[in-house]
Amino acid sequence: MNSEALKISLPGLELKNPVMPASGCFSFGEEFSKLYDLSELGAIMVKAATHEPRIGNRTPRVAETSSGMLNAIGLQNPGVDHILEHELKFLEQYDVPIIANVAGSEIDDYAIVADKISKAPNVKAIELNISCPNVKEGGIQFGTDPETARRLTARVKEVSDVPVYVKLSPNVTSIVDMALSVGDIADGLTMINTLVGMRLDGNGQPILSNVTGGLSGPAIKPVSLNMIYQVRQHLPHIPIIGMGGIATADDILDYISVGADAVAVGTMNFTDPMICPALIETLDERLDEMGVGHLHDLKGRAYK
Amino acid sequence: MKNIMTVVAQSRIADKIHEMVLEGDITKNMKTPGQFVHVRINDTTEHVLRRPISIADIDQENSRFTIVYRAEGEGTRKLSKLGPGDSLDILSPLGRGYPVEQNSHVLIVGGGIGVPPLYELSKQLNREGVKTTHVLGFNSKKDVFYEEKFGALGGTHIATADGSYGTEGYVTDVIRTLDADFDCFYACGPKVMLKVLSETMDLDGYISLEERMGCGFGVCYACVCETAEGDWIKLCTEGPVFRKGEIVL
Ligand SMILES: Cc1cc2nc3c(=O)[nH]c(=O)nc-3n(C[C@H](O)[C@H](O)[C@H](O)COP(=O)(O)OP(=O)(O)OC[C@H]3O[C@@H](n4cnc5c(N)ncnc54)[C@H](O)[C@@H]3O)c2cc1C
Ligand SMILES: Cc1cc2nc3c(=O)[nH]c(=O)nc-3n(C[C@H](O)[C@H](O)[C@H](O)COP(=O)(O)O)c2cc1C
Ligand code: FES
Numbered sequence: 018m019n020s021e022a023l024k025i026s027l028p029g030l031e032l033k034n035p036v037m038p039a040s041g042c043f044s045f046g047e048e049f050s051k052l053y054d055l056s057e058l059g060a061i062m063v064k065a066a067t068h069e070p071r072i073g074n075r076t077p078r079v080a081e082t083s084s085g086m087l088n089a090i091g092l093q094n095p096g097v098d099h100i101l102e103h104e105l106k107f108l109e110q111y112d113v114p115i116i117a118n119v120a121g122s123e124i125d126d127y128a129i130v131a132d133k134i135s136k137a138p139n140v141k142a143i144e145l146n147i148s149c150p151n152v153k154e155g156g157i158q159f160g161t162d163p164e165t166a167r168r169l170t171a172r173v174k175e176v177s178d179v180p181v182y183v184k185l186s187p188n189v190t191s192i193v194d195m196a197l198s199v200g201d202i203a204d205g206l207t208m209i210n211t212l213v214g215m216r217l218d219g220n221g222q223p224i225l226s227n228v229t230g231g232l233s234g235p236a237i238k239p240v241s242l243n244m245i246y247q248v249r250q251h252l253p254h255i256p257i258i259g260m261g262g263i264a265t266a267d268d269i270l271d272y273i274s275v276g277a278d279a280v281a282v283g284t285m286n287f288t289d290p291m292i293c294p295a296l297i298e299t300l301d302e303r304l305d306e307m308g309v310g311h312l313h314d315l316k317g318r319a320y321k
Numbered sequence: 322m323k324n325i326m327t328v329v330a331q332s333r334i335a336d337k338i339h340e341m342v343l344e345g346d347i348t349k350n351m352k353t354p355g356q357f358v359h360v361r362i363n364d365t366t367e368h369v370l371r372r373p374i375s376i377a378d379i380d381q382e383n384s385r386f387t388i389v390y391r392a393e394g395e396g397t398r399k400l401s402k403l404g405p406g407d408s409l410d411i412l413s414p415l416g417r418g419y420p421v422e423q424n425s426h427v428l429i430v431g432g433g434i435g436v437p438p439l440y441e442l443s444k445q446l447n448r449e450g451v452k453t454t455h456v457l458g459f460n461s462k463k464d465v466f467y468e469e470k471f472g473a474l475g476g477t478h479i480a481t482a483d484g485s486y487g488t489e490g491y492v493t494d495v496i497r498t499l500d501a502d503f504d505c506f507y508a509c510g511p512k513v514m515l516k517v518l519s520e521t522m523d524l525d526g527y528i529s530l531e532e533r534m535g536c537g538f539g540v541c542y543a544c545v546c547e548t549a550e551g552d553w554i555k556l557c558t559e560g561p562v563f564r565k566g567e568i569v570l
Contacts, residue, residue, distance in 0.1 A: 044540040052322060072553050077533045079543040081370040081396075088535065093542045093553065235366040264366050287536040288361065288369045290412065291323055 020301045022311050025059070025279050027256045028204040029142040029180035030114050032059040032279060034297050035269070035312060039260050039283035040064055040118035040144060040184075041090065045104035046111075049286075053294050055111040062207075062281055063104065065120040065146050068129050070096035075226035080216045085234030085262070086284055087214050089227035092120055097130045105137045114141035116182070124169050132176040142179050145170060145203075148186030148210035160186035160210070163198030170199045180204035182258065185248075187212050187240055196248040196255075205256035206248065207281065209241045234284040238262030242275050246319060249276030264292070266299040273312060274319040322415075322538070328407045329385060336463040338434075339401045340377075340389045347413055348384040351376055354442035355418030355509070355529055355562045358388065359537035361410040362396045372396050373534050373557075375509075376414065377437035378444070389437040389466065415537050419527050419562050421445045424504035426452040429471075430492050430518060432510020433459055438529060439509055440467060443474045454478075454503070456495045458510065462486035493517055516570040526565040532556045 023034035037060040038049075045063050046055050055061065073093030080087045094100065108115055117134040121127040131143055147169060148160035159169050166183070174181050182205040189195050196206060211231025216224050223229075241261030249257065259277030263269060264285045272280045285292045300312070309315060326345035334340045357375045362368040378387035392401035403409065419442050427446060431439045436457055443453045453475035459465050462485035471477040478495045479487030488495050492514060508518050509529035519528065535541030539558035546556050547569040554560075560568075 042541065044542075048539045073542060073545065076543070076545060078545070079370070079533050079535045079541070081368060084366050084369065086369050086535070088541070088543065090542050093545065234369045262366075284369050285366075287541060288366070288371065289323070289410075290536075290538070 022304050022309070023297070023301055025313070027258075027278055030060055030116070032114070033057075034059045034300070035273075035279035036293055036297050036300070037062055037116070037258075037279065037281050038286055038293055039281035040116075040146070041088075042283040042286045045100070046108055047104070049290065050111070052290055055108070056113050057294050057297060058113050059279060059297075060114045060116055060141070061108065062116045062118055062144055063100075063108075064094055065092045065118045066094055066097045066100045066130055066134055067092060067120050068097055068126045070094065070099065077225055078227075078230075080224040080230065082214065082216055082232065082234075083236060085232055085236030087216055087225060087230030087232055088211070089225045089230035091227070097133050101133060101137055105134075105139060109139050113139075115139045116142045116144050118144045118146050118184075119173070120146040124172050127169060128172050128176050131173045131181070135176070135178040140179060142204070143173065143177050143181045144207050145173055145181055145183045146210070148184050148188070160195070161189050163194050166195060167198045167202065170202045174202055182207050182256070184208065184210055185244075186210050187237075187244060192244045193247050193251050196252055200252045200255055203255070205258065206252075207258040207260065208248070209237070209244055209261050212237055212240065233261070235262035235264050238268060238271075242271060245272065245277055246275040249317065250320075263296075264288075266296055266303045269296065269300055270303070270315060273315050274317070276317045276319070278313070278316070322412050323410065324413060325408050325410055328403050328405055328409060331401070331404055333401075334389070335466040337392050338389060338464070338466050339392055340387060341400070341403070342385055342387050343409060343411075344383070344385045346384060347411070348379065348381065348386050351379045351386055351414045353414070353418035354421065354445050355438045356414040356416050357438075357537075357561065358411040358413040359415055359534070360388075360400065362399050364410065368396050370535065371412065371537060372400070373415075373531075373537055375438035375529075377440050379441055389434075391434045412537055416557055416561050417559065418442075419507055419529070421449060422505070423449060424451050426454070426501060426503055428496070428499075428503040428506040428524070429453050429455045430496070430506060430508040430510070430514075431455070431457045432492060432508075432514040433464065435508075435510030435514075435529065436467060439507065440470060442507055443471060447474050454499065454501060456480065456492045456499075458482070458492040458495075458514065459486075491517075493521065496522075512570055519565045519570060522565075527562050528565060529562045530556055530560055530568065
């Protein structure tokens with residue numbers, strides 16, 4: 018599928034189409050490569066990489082909620098060196114840009130990972146994960162304090178060979194303040210990460226071993242749309258990759274309408290592992306049906 | 322992997338326990354007992370997580386397979402409403418099942434809703450000429466199912482916790498009374514049962530575990546369990562069946 022109507026150009030990223038799997042919902046692609054040709058995707062946001070390998074949280078790590086789910090995986094990953102040697106190497110056989118999700122517990126950790134991973138031949142951008150709600154010592158405080166987020170972004174920009182997109186957390190009082198604090202340093206934004214939530218079992222006990230987890234899936238789409246809508250008004254030109262509950266081609270159009278440039282699909286990859294190629298196809302048909310020449314002709318139409 | 326199957330039949334076979342027979346091409350890929358299917362409840366976005374359910378019986382000739390599940394939560398209660406002609410979206414077959422090894426006599430131990438995958442296992446072992454003895458534990462008489470089906474394959478003993486049927490007590494209370502030499506055991510059921518069996522049985526064995534799942538095919542890292550060496554591995558792709566002692570229970 019190489020429709021002109023879907024091609025999108027963003028810093029570091031020449032996208033055949035605007036659809037990419039979201040970080041943490043696709044691992045490093047190997048499992049999905051058995052289901053479809055990964056080169057069909059616009060890009061792949063791979064699972065978070067940290068400096069040292071991480072074991073993650075105790076189980077249960079997921080719980081279903083109404084039209085959504087909670088996860089508290091805790092960034093389990095084999096560490097950046099392993100990821101470079103194995104996981105990213107594996108992905109080299111596909112014609113698809115990789116967006117590397119970088120996480121850490123201190124600024125130096127992030128810098129080490131960003132420095133290393135941005136040198137992989139297929140990594141075309143970094144997604145700075147300052148917003149994972151599931152690790153105690155990291156992530157979230159970077160994502161909730163504008164000043165720390167700014168310092169971190171600046172440091173990662175220094176060491177990275179590729180453009181840096183900052184992934185914003187919705188767990189803040191003002192998403193606009195967060196976006197503005199990194200907006201003149203970052204090459205782009207990705208939004209949003211999961212919302213902190215919890216679920217109890219029939220005996221009044223939390224289901225997740227971590228007690229709280231990150232809420233994702235169709236339930237969070239209205240929150241994400243609003244946050245992008247707000248941020249877009251203050252930062253009219255910054256590239257934004259939108260995500261949160263995308264399940265249909267019309268969901269993608271909604272994200273483009275509030276000003277996103279491209280989109281990522283997370284949780285729905287679990288519900289339907291074939292969803293990304295299916296969305297690319299229906300999105301193209303949908304534009305055709307609507308008589309729209311390019312997806313971005315619909316960009317920002319929510320404001321008109 | 323992703324497939325739309327047709328419901329051929331569904332019936333209630335014990336208290337809240339439903340047996341569903343499904344038909345479709347993907348059945349031809351189902352070979353190993355102990356593997357599971359990941360079932361989508363419906364095609365809305367109301368339930369984003371699929372439900373893992375073991376394959377209880379494979380009928381290659383008719384491209385059919387059977388699942389047996391407890392309609393307890395929201396999703397499984399909805400599944401129990403389906404009838405002949407309805408379709409069901411499944412990912413299958415998933416996970417690593419039980420090795421069907423050449424032995425002379427093996428012990429098969431099931432607890433509650435852990436019993437279903439053992440039926441296909443016992444069928445395949447019998448087909449290979451292995452003698453099977455089954456010990457199945459339930460809470461109460463109303464929960465008992467598949468006694469006759471297992472009985473047709475080998476000696477079958479039932480234990481109920483409240484003593485309303487079979488031996489009063491747990492599977493281990495029955496096993497203690499068995500007078501036979503087994504080469505190994507195969508088990509599926511609550512974690513405590515698997516733990517007690519692993520610790521008390523002086524035999525090699527295979528156990529099947531459960532964990533909450535996100536994807537069911539190795540991408541989300543929801544379903545990890547800890548190995549004896551301290552690694553955290555994914556149950557959906559490395560399991561659900563493990564060798565006794567391999568996993569920390
Ligand atoms: C490999 C494997 C094989 C299984 N085989 C069978 C089987 O043959 N028959 C059977 O009745 N049950 C089986 N189970 C358990 C079954 O998956 C759960 O009982 C079922 O998912 C509960 O769904 P629900 O809609 O009733 O519950 P809800 O409470 O509505 O479900 C909410 C979420 O919790 C998850 N969940 C709830 N209970 C469990 C549980 N005990 N284990 C794992 N996830 C759970 C659900 O999958 C879902 O994501 C198996 C589990 C695993 C991991
Ligand atoms: C199981 C799971 C794991 C995730 N892991 C990561 C991660 O490693 N890094 C990250 O930045 N976001 C992670 N996320 C967040 C997603 O990338 C995405 O931002 C969020 O789920 C919202 O999109 P969705 O509603 O389409 O799932 C994870 C989400 C889920 C459900
Ligand atoms: S359920 Fe996703 S990795 Fe096992």
